[in-house]
Amino acid sequence: MPAKKVAIMVDEMYQVLEVWFPYYRLKEAGLEVNFVAAEAKKEYHSKEGYPCISEIAAAEADAGDYDCMVVPGGFAPDFMRRNADVIKFANDMVNAGKVITAICHGGWL
Numbered sequence: 035m036p037a038k039k040v041a042i043m044v045d046e047m048y049q050v051l052e053v054w055f056p057y058y059r060l061k062e063a064g065l066e067v068n069f070v071a072a073e074a075k076k077e078y079h080s081k082e083g084y085p086c087i088s089e090i091a092a093a094e095a096d097a098g099d100y101d102c103m104v105v106p107g108g109f110a111p112d113f114m115r116r117n118a119d120v121i122k123f124a125n126d127m128v129n130a131g132k133v134i135t136a137i138c139h140g141g142w143l
Contacts, residue, residue: 038101041070041143042079042118044088049108050080052137053111056104070095081108093119097126107138114143 035124044053053069060067071078071088073138078086103124105111114120127134136143 035134035136037064037066039066039068039099040102041068041090041095041100041123042104043092043106043140044069044071044086045110045113045117045120046077046078046112047109047112048078048080048106050082050084050085051106052106052108052140053080053086054084054112056106056135056137060104060128060141063072068095068100068142072114072124079111091119092117095123098125098126099131100132102133102135103127105134105136105140105143107136107140109139111136111139111142 042070070090074091
């Protein structure tokens, strides 16, 4: 059975612990984890300045490839909810019945 795959959404001003704690905990549990954002291969920064490089653009992400989405808080969800590609990917995940987790302000998406 292939490993479960998780999309962690990132954008500027993300809350550092709400991205990195789930990332390392999910990896430790054997899941495949990708950082998904408005743009691929872009360095996004937490409120404290810690970098996170996105792997996949939301426009290229396929909800069928993922089992779960993690939406961290901080100010990032305010940017995410204004991006049509990010909204579409989130809606595709919801419509496919995938598990969606939102931490703190992540519910804004």
